[in-house]
Amino acid sequence: MPDRQTLAIACDHAGFALKETLKSHFADRIDWIDLGANSVDSVSYADFGKKMGQAITDGQVQRGIIICGSGIGISIAANRFPAVRAALCTDATMAHLARQHNDANVLALGGRIIGVQVAIDCVEEFLNTAFEGGRHTARVDALGQC
Template identity: 55%
Template sequence: MTKPTVAFAADHAGFELKNLLRDELKAQGYGVLDLGTNGPESVDYPDFGRALGEAVAAGKAGFGIAVCGTGIGISIAANRIAGCRAALCHDTTSARLCREHNDANVLALGARLIGVETARDCVKTFLATEFAGGRHAGRVAKLGQTA
């Protein structure tokens, strides 16, 4: 079975964690699309969240992983893109449920809030969990509706 491509994006606070997770998934046989940032210099998370949301929504990657200091800002930016469903997760339960119930296609992590092992576990759970569909499908469809 071919593993999906996973797009990565981070600001300066998430740069190191992004690179670590990217390299680990690449070693596991996943395709990777690195959208930056490419160094620890201060950058604006909305630019990277937008790029990630656009890449996932356009089908350039099956999933995305967004990392900033808290995960909040980059997830807000990614969620402004139609077709992107970014979920900020802090543990494996939220990583599992965002896939099962919300069909999230982007996992957002806060590099300053969770440890490396928790981040690894969240990524593993997120990528291994299928959308449950059923009663959740109509709710997810409503997420794509405009006001």
């Protein structure tokens, strides 16, 4: 079993159910810092993307998971922070490559787009795949110049 990790997790109302499911499923391996939302009451995805961006920027966590209805809005908000490399993934292969080639530090999921098992598979890949480095290092470094 992998070592325990600490990750932040944030969502809007559309991602709340999936957030709670993931927290429960990975409770034996992850210490969660829950940045909200805390219910299905309507909120802005931008606020929670910002909370994740701030948590990464401030060094509160090194990695996190964000969820909104499609995963698009919350990932756009989080990616406004230079320290964030949020990747919207719809399957395990994307999550694997996001870590391996892009050193993604935030996994974005669409709570209305993918099923629970696919989300679990994405999180597994996000947790267990290392950044490959090598030729990818210069490309990831160049992201800071954008």
